[in-house]
Amino acid sequence: MTGEATVTLAHGSGGRSYHQLVEEVFLPAFDNPFLRELNDSAICPVAGSRLAMTTDSFVVRPRFFPGGDLGRLAVCGTVNDLAMSGAQPLYLTCAMILEAGLPFRELRQICASMAAAAEEAGVAIVTGDTKVVEKGACDGVYLNTAGIGIFPDCSQPLPQRLQPGDALLVSGDLGDHGMAVMAAREGFAFTPEIESDVAPLNGLVKALLAAVPDTHALRDATRGGLAAVVNEWAEANGLDLHLQQDALPVRQQIRAACELLGLDPLYVANEGKLVAAVPVGHAQAALAALQAHPLGRRAALIGSVGQAGGRVTIDTPYGARRFVDMPAGELLPRIC
Amino acid sequence: MTGEATVTLAHGSGGRSYHQLVEEVFLPAFDNPFLRELNDSAICPVAGSRLAMTTDSFVVRPRFFPGGDLGRLAVCGTVNDLAMSGAQPLYLTCAMILEAGLPFRELRQICASMAAAAEEAGVAIVTGDTKVVEKGACDGVYLNTAGIGIFPDCSQPLPQRLQPGDALLVSGDLGDHGMAVMAAREGFAFTPEIESDVAPLNGLVKALLAAVPDTHALRDATRGGLAAVVNEWAEANGLDLHLQQDALPVRQQIRAACELLGLDPLYVANEGKLVAAVPVGHAQAALAALQAHPLGRRAALIGSVGQAGGRVTIDTPYGARRFVDMPAGELLPRIC
Numbered sequence: 001m002t003g004e005a006t007v008t009l010a011h012g013s014g015g016r017s018y019h020q021l022v023e024e025v026f027l028p029a030f031d032n033p034f035l036r037e038l039n040d041s042a043i044c045p046v047a048g049s050r051l052a053m054t055t056d057s058f059v060v061r062p063r064f065f066p067g068g069d070l071g072r073l074a075v076c077g078t079v080n081d082l083a084m085s086g087a088q089p090l091y092l093t094c095a096m097i098l099e100a101g102l103p104f105r106e107l108r109q110i111c112a113s114m115a116a117a118a119e120e121a122g123v124a125i126v127t128g129d130t131k132v133v134e135k136g137a138c139d140g141v142y143l144n145t146a147g148i149g150i151f152p153d154c155s156q157p158l159p160q161r162l163q164p165g166d167a168l169l170v171s172g173d174l175g176d177h178g179m180a181v182m183a184a185r186e187g188f189a190f191t192p193e194i195e196s197d198v199a200p201l202n203g204l205v206k207a208l209l210a211a212v213p214d215t216h217a218l219r220d221a222t223r224g225g226l227a228a229v230v231n232e233w234a235e236a237n238g239l240d241l242h243l244q245q246d247a248l249p250v251r252q253q254i255r256a257a258c259e260l261l262g263l264d265p266l267y268v269a270n271e272g273k274l275v276a277a278v279p280v281g282h283a284q285a286a287l288a289a290l291q292a293h294p295l296g297r298r299a300a301l302i303g304s305v306g307q308a309g310g311r312v313t314i315d316t317p318y319g320a321r322r323f324v325d326m327p328a329g330e331l332l333p334r335i336c
Numbered sequence: 337m338t339g340e341a342t343v344t345l346a347h348g349s350g351g352r353s354y355h356q357l358v359e360e361v362f363l364p365a366f367d368n369p370f371l372r373e374l375n376d377s378a379i380c381p382v383a384g385s386r387l388a389m390t391t392d393s394f395v396v397r398p399r400f401f402p403g404g405d406l407g408r409l410a411v412c413g414t415v416n417d418l419a420m421s422g423a424q425p426l427y428l429t430c431a432m433i434l435e436a437g438l439p440f441r442e443l444r445q446i447c448a449s450m451a452a453a454a455e456e457a458g459v460a461i462v463t464g465d466t467k468v469v470e471k472g473a474c475d476g477v478y479l480n481t482a483g484i485g486i487f488p489d490c491s492q493p494l495p496q497r498l499q500p501g502d503a504l505l506v507s508g509d510l511g512d513h514g515m516a517v518m519a520a521r522e523g524f525a526f527t528p529e530i531e532s533d534v535a536p537l538n539g540l541v542k543a544l545l546a547a548v549p550d551t552h553a554l555r556d557a558t559r560g561g562l563a564a565v566v567n568e569w570a571e572a573n574g575l576d577l578h579l580q581q582d583a584l585p586v587r588q589q590i591r592a593a594c595e596l597l598g599l600d601p602l603y604v605a606n607e608g609k610l611v612a613a614v615p616v617g618h619a620q621a622a623l624a625a626l627q628a629h630p631l632g633r634r635a636a637l638i639g640s641v642g643q644a645g646g647r648v649t650i651d652t653p654y655g656a657r658r659f660v661d662m663p664a665g666e667l668l669p670r671i672c
Contacts, residue, residue, distance in 0.1 A: 007438040012468030025440065026464060029447035030454075034427070034462035042462035044427045047486055049383040055429035055482055056465045059473075091370070091380045093391035093482045097433075102343040104361065111365035118366075126370035126378035128362060129392045132348030133670060137395075139473045146391055146429045146482030150383055334469060 012334075014223030015327035039158070040219070041085035041149070052087030054078055055146040061334045063110070063140055065184035067176070067195030068271070070143055071113030073336065076200045076271060078145040079121040080220045083202040084274065086156040086209065087149030089121060095129040095144040102140055110141060121200035123147070154209070157218040157276075159236035166216055166305040167283035168241065169276045171204060171290050172197070172298040174226055175254040178268035181335050183257070190257060197272035204295045208276060211289030217277040222336050224327040225267040229275045230303075230312045231326040240306035243314040243324065247302045266314075267327050269335045277305060348670075350559030351663035375494070376555070377421035377485070388423030390414055391482040397670045399446070399476055401520035403512070403531030404607070407449030409672065410479040412536045412607060415457040416556040419538035420610065422492040422545065423485030425457060431465040431480040438476055446477060457536035459483070490545070493554040493612075495572035502552055502641040503619035504577065505612045507540060507626050508533070508634040510562055511590040514604035514671050519593070526593060533608035540631045544612060547625030553613040558672050560663040561603040565611045566639075566648045567662040576642035579650040579660065583638045602650075603663050605671045613641060 010017035022038070034042045041052040056077045063070040075092065082089040094114065098107070118125050125145075155161075180196040182188070201220060209215055219229045226248075230241045250258075250265045258265050272295060278286045283301055290296035303314075312324040346353035358374070370378045377388040392413045399406040411428065418425040430450065434443070454461050461481075491497075516532040518524070537556060545551055555565045562584075566577045586594075586601045594601050608631060614622045619637055626632035639650075648660040 005440045007434045007436060007440065007443060007468055009436050009468050009470065011434070012466060018466065021466065025444055025447060026466075029444070029451045030430075030461045030464075032460045032462070034460055035464070040463075042427070042429075044462055044484075046382070046387065046426065046484070047385040049385065051382065051387075051484070053427055053429060053484065054463055055431045055480065057431040057433050057467045057480060059433060059467045059469050090382065091378070091389055093378075093389060094366075095391045095393040095480050095482070097393050097395060097478055098343045098347070100343060100345050104341045104343065107343060108361055108365070111361060115365045124368045124370055125366045126368070126380055127376075127390055128366075128371070130348060130354065130357065130362075131393045131395045131670075132343055132345050133395050133475065134345065136472070137475045138478070139469065142433055142474070142478065144391065144393060144431050144480040144482075146431070146480075148380075148382070148387070148389065148484060334467075 009333045013327055014228050039085060040081040041087060050151045052082050052085045052149040052151060054081040055144065056081060058143040059334050060181060060336055061139060062184050065181050065196055066193045067180050068198040069110060069113050070141060071110035072117045073198050073271060074143040074145045075114050075117035075121065076198050078147040079123060079200040079202055082147050082149040083205040084218045084220050087151050089123045089147055089149040089202050091126045092118065092123050092145050092147045093127050094125050097138050097142040098130065098132045099135060099138045099140050100132055101135050117200060121202055154213050157215050159217050159233045161216040162233055162237050162239055162277050162305050163216060164239060164305055164307050165280045166277045167280050167301055168303040169286055169290065170226065170249065170300055170302050171274045171296040173249045173251045174270060174273065175250055175258060175265035175268035177271040178332055178335050179254050179257050182332055190253065194253065197270055199272035199295055201272060201274055201295060204293045207293045208286060208289050212278050212282045212286045215276055215278050218274055220274050221270045223269055225269055226275060227266045227324050228327055234310050234312050238308055238310040240309035241303060241312045242306050243303035245314050245316050247300055249298050249300045266324060271336060345669045349663060350564050375421060376417040377423060386487045388418050388421045388485040388487060390417040391480065392417060394479045395670050396517060396672055397475060398520050401517050401532055402529045403516050404534040405446060405449050406477060406479055407446035408453045409534050409607060410481045411450050411453035411457065412534050414481040414483040415459060415536040415538055418483050418485040419541040420554045420556050423487050425459045425483055425485040425538050427462045428459050428481050428483045429463050430461050433474050433478040434466065434468045435471060435474045435476050436468055437471050453536060457538055490549050493551050495553050495569045497552040498569055498573050498575055498613050498641050499552060500575060500641055500643050501616045502613045503616045503637055504639040505622055505626065506562065506585065506636055506638050507610045507632040509585045509587045510606060510609065511586055511594060511601035511604035513607040514668055515590050515593050517671050518668055526589065530589065533606055535608035535631055537608060537610055537631060540629045543625050543629045544622060548614050548618045548622045551612055551614050555611050557606045557609050557611050559605055561605055562611060563602045563660050564663055566660065570646050570648050574644055574646040576645035577639060577648045578642050579639035581650050581652050583636055585634045585636045602660060607672060
């Protein structure tokens with residue numbers, strides 16, 4: 001054994017190590033103008049149209065959890081990446097890596113969940129691929145979905161469009177997905193059971209963009225939670241972002257579970273929550289549009305964009321202001 | 337333990353069990369007109385254009401082998417799936433599942449191979465995703481590439497377009513990829529070393545379609561080898577296909593290695609060879625176009641399409657005719 005540098009779980013976190021991996025390995029290798037944007041969806045000109053294109057692999061453990069499963073996650077994750085870029089999701093591919101010995105019953109259940117989620121989102125799974133590896137060479141099932149969507153003729157939400165004064169909103173309670181998966185994995189019995197929020201958000205985005213076409217930025221708060229989104233935005237345009245802790249919607253049960261486990265809901269993954277930045281004059285319209293949608297009823301105004309700086313702060317209920325850092329390592333591996 | 341039905345390595349073979357999995361699990365779950373075509377690329381209408389869309393995961397073992405590596409394979413495989421549908425490949429996504437402990441050196445090498453193959457094929461890798469799983473939860477690196485392409489304004493090669501009398505061609509020597517990977521995996525030392533043929537075939541397809549726009553069907557002979565392609569075609573349109581064993585280009589070294597190991601080159605995977613069906617009057621033009629391209633120099637006429645029946649036969653040099661069946665199980669797991 002040499003002391004050779006190797007990949008660690010932290011590189012999959014969506015946090016600092018992950019960004020380092022992208023900057024130091026992937027960008028130098030693959031550099032091109034599409035990739036360089038580093039958004040969840042690439043924007044690709046095709047025959048006079050602009051297409052959004054995205055991909056995501058899903059390795060969550062366990063593959064069945066309260067509120068969802070790997071299949072539902074795989075469809076919603078890719079639908080949401082497309083929706084957050086402002087595109088209307090159209091078609092998905094699905095590639096499966098299966099471990100020999102996987103019960104057909106589980107495979108059928110995952111397929112049924114994928115089909116139901118695709119119908120809910122209004123997308124078609126148009127092509128697929130299946131590989132089977134030996135027992136022990138993967139953990140049951142790993143899914144990949146890639147997707148394409150088209151952009152409507154309006155300005156596109158992009159982190160670079162944040163402006164000082166913009167209002168920040170979140171579409172609902174934070175931390176449900178991460179805590180649901182963690183509880184299922186570790187066998188914690190919470191009463192009532194904590195359910196994942198995994199859901200396709202393209203309908204919610206459509207409602208928001210209809211109310212506020214000039215929405216500056218959109219992102220689903222998955223790996224690394226809300227903290228990862230606001231830090232990526234602050235880094236992308238060099239502006240400070242300010243959050244109000246009091247304003248963050250977190251269900252009491254999640255707050256208690258996080259406290260018990262020493263976790264901060266700000267950093268816990270969601271799979272059905274978006275973060276939006278809108279011009280301050282449109283904040284109430286955005287809030288109303290989100291709250292009028294079944295998936296946005298608990299939406300809240302949570303902060304604002306400040307001046308140059310590129311850091312994220314949060315005001316605590318006790319009058320203190322502290323920095324919210326990019327998640328550094330991997331809090332909860334294989335949570336989404 | 338119950339006697340519950342489970343996934344086996346045979347379900348990943350591209351052969352009979354795989355087709356059963358598709359028919360019995362995937363089609364009932366995801367049924368839609370795009371998927372039902374069951375071609376390697378789906379045809380998706382987008383904003384007045386027709387897009388081809390495909391996905392493939394790559395779990396080959398070992399990940400470095402003479403003539404290529406997992407990265408080159410992942411780009412060429414998806415480029416080729418698009419090219420075989422008659423589409424011009426444009427954009428690729430790349431999703432990686434990495435095992436904690438993977439040396440960065442290997443990751444960089446795989447990325448460099450992907451970038452080089454993308455340049456060779458004239459496609460851009462526009463977006464990506466990375467997941468890291470614990471040691472033991474995958475075998476080093478699993479890659480997924482999905483891709484889109486556009487169709488030129490000409491008739492599209494499809495297995496359903498085969499006609500009695502069509503000539504069958506293959507673009508070069510059979511069996512190189514499968515034998516190279518197998519030799520690398522098992523530590524067989526062949527002299528000279530057997531190299532994989534992994535290559536992007538979109539240029540070769542372009543040359544063929546320029547010479548014979550009315551090419552009826554195209555397919556790359558990957559999992560299950562040439563035998564899988566001709567059986568899928570026979571099944572797709574219910575016609576018999578006849579091969580001439582004498583005419584099959586197989587390098588002497590591969591023939592000897594296959595004999596030694598009890599394998600039939602007809603069933604061994606290729607990653608840089610296509611099979612084409614053209615109207616018999618265009619057979620010589622097709623052959624000339626293939627042979628004029630660096631990747632098709634050893635192209636050959638290998639057989640013809642017969643009457644109704646839906647079976648594949650091969651004429652041996654000794655005057656016998658035998659059936660060529662769809663590969664039933666998994667000959668060489670994780671070969672592509």
